Amino acid sequence: MVDLAIRNGSVVTVDGVVHADVAIEEGRVVAIGSSVPDARVTIDAAGAWVGPAFVDLHTHLREPGQEWKEDIESGSHAAAAGGYGAIVAMPNTDPAIDTGALAHFVADRGRRIGLVDVVPAGAITMGRQGATMAHIDDLWAAGVRMFTDDGDMVANAAVLRTAMEYIAALGGVVAQHAVDPSLSAAGFMHEGAVSSRLGMYGIPREADDIAIARDLALVALTGVRYHVQHVSTAGGVDLIRSARGLGLPVTAEVTPHHLAFTHDHVATTDPDYKMMPPLRDPSDRDALTAGLSDGTIDAVATDHAPHAALEKEVPFEDAPNGVIGLEWAASIVNEHLALDVTCFFDRMSTRPAQIAGIPDHGELLHDGSVANIVVFDPARTWTPSTSASRSRNAPYLGMELTGVVDATVLRGVVTHRRRTRDS
Template identity: 35%
Template sequence: MRLLIKNGTIVNNDNTQKANVLIENDKIIDIINHEDVTVDETINAEGMLIVPGLIDMHVHFRDPGYEYKDDLESGSKAAVAGGVTTCLPMANTNPLNDNRSITEAMIAKSKNIGLIDLLPIGAISKGFKGESIVEMGDMIEAGAVAFSDDGLPVTDSSVMRSALEYASSFNSFVISHSEDCCLAHRGVMNEGEISTILGLKGMPSEKEEIMVARDMLLAKLTGGHIHIAHVSSEWSLKLIELAKKEGINVTCEVAPHHFSFTDKKLLTYDTNYKMSPPLRSQRDMEAMREGLKNGLVDVIATDHAPHHSDEKFVEFEKAPFGILGLQTLVPLTLKLVEDDVISLNKMVELTSYKPAKLLKLENKGKIDKGMLADIAIIDPNLEYIYDDNLNKSKSKNSPLLYEKLKGAAVYTIKSGNIVYKFPECITK
């Protein structure tokens, strides 16, 4: 199978060029400035961006155990519809991904579906109890790439220390869900003016910052790599900046909802804006955008967290935390480009190149000769309604559903195969 992508603009983290991409089987075999080649299929990408397939380091596919919300198939379909070709699902499934058999089953099922590369994140602690760490070496051998009890913090510092030490010995890393659960227990949104107006129990940003500080100090102690998930607070970024200056092995991610929205969105009591960590103040949101701009933030990750409509259509306090994210990643990140917060090259760095580097995926993250043909073709000017026809998740918990969006992946190519076309797309 030979495929030519012509007339598009290739965007990598460090360069942009108008050229054609020649693919054979699962590899990019050449970048050319002509069309004089024999191919089986051609995609005309005139006016579009050709970028490396996006890598989402933080998703929840709810499989096994909660397949009524999403499963590996619907999650994979949502991923490729968002230009994402590699996903790292968190371990809070049922049963938990805290042993090699679950890791192997997830990978095998994903390979059978054949849409994305699935790189599971194993639990840190057995049973998510925070008492003893999992068999990390066994799980890495099975295909796990990192470890997190995401959804719950590891409250015992000695357990987190052991996790960092063991993960480091296997050339892996730990992802921290930074939350001090004893502070503002049962909070449902950011603590501040808006929570006071709404009469809802708030969660101060210190609830996140305390655990960010602890985990970075443990990384200092152990020399292990700590990755801070879904950063939402200005002071969390200040602490991360200090740690990086001190040479502590820390990286971090920010989710699109935290650089796009503030807690003012909750004035409507829309539970689709309820998430953990919560939407915070304008100042916090601006800090996330500045962190993306100046390079302090390493990765954009969606924290895609599907929930059934019946679970969200309840009183605000009773609704679960979480928001869909895979299919709104591109339009929300392109809005940063439109607002001159980041460049297109920086967008590729944050969504593909840097995740590939952190995960040591040498054949991903760039459009170049010899690289794996994982590619998203993005139309940055396409305007559309994100409706039920486009939404590939089983769930609908996005406040952007039925809204007009701008920018989308119109083709997604995985290992040389076209795995998604935007409904209006045709090959020429």
């Protein structure tokens, strides 16, 4: 008898998608086939995909310092409910994760909670102030492999060049919040017809495009692995595609909300649609969808950004940017893109794990693979009414979504389970 069996699913394996059962013992897959042993726990995956647990490159857990919005425990619960086995925690905490000690704190908290592997990203500059390089060696020794000042762009090209050279020598990744602050600081939403109608200052596409273009020149100069966070414009997609064609080591992510919504939704002035970069024109959304489908954009990343109700329940202009997304990201991708099962897991699991260098995650299933697994039903619908997060800043609440995470497994342990009829 094995510890866990997942039966009757469409299993995403190294040899393709097969209708089979999966047996798990001592945290690893021990058999995939039609006659696996009996198990102490069984999950019925009829109608569902069984593949590598999702990996999020872009999660704000708010701990330390902003625990009224979210903490590592509540964020871990939300991640497990969304099918995630690993999440990369952004360093825009208070204090910022700019030392090895703080990176150890975040990783150790996640390890003790045990619902998801919490992988800290480190700040590029001290305090994320953009002036002095952070303790990169110290962060590297603590296991940090991705560096970002996310929430702010490293605007000083000389500072960024130095950091890129240093991080390139170590083999790390520079991830950039590529939105030029000189073009975005005064704006509240996408610059276009809707902003004009509402009389709000807008943020032009060029805020993103100029930032990406400058950084790509620095990538060519330094050779660093470079990751563009939350791409939002058609121009950004074109720049990334061209850089790939030149052989530059560039990867990119897109958020579920930039795939699902446009600036037309901001016409309601609901603060839950306020984010950075802003929701843009439908033509930009079409370009993002095409870029994710053809592989120009590597991964879906949630940019899960919790804010307390008292912060969001204010006039649109006064509200902070951000939306939570861990629990329904897979549903949004499933509903808005016609990805086949293999491509779906590539963008949600495999490529994110490869970009962040997270071992034992994103692997297509095979005998002996670590049992970090999600069971995802692409056809079932659900309507989220609450969240495991401490915050509720989500336009998805009350929307009917297609695609349900039935179960999440981390190293053979079930961390989330939805179906009540399972034995």
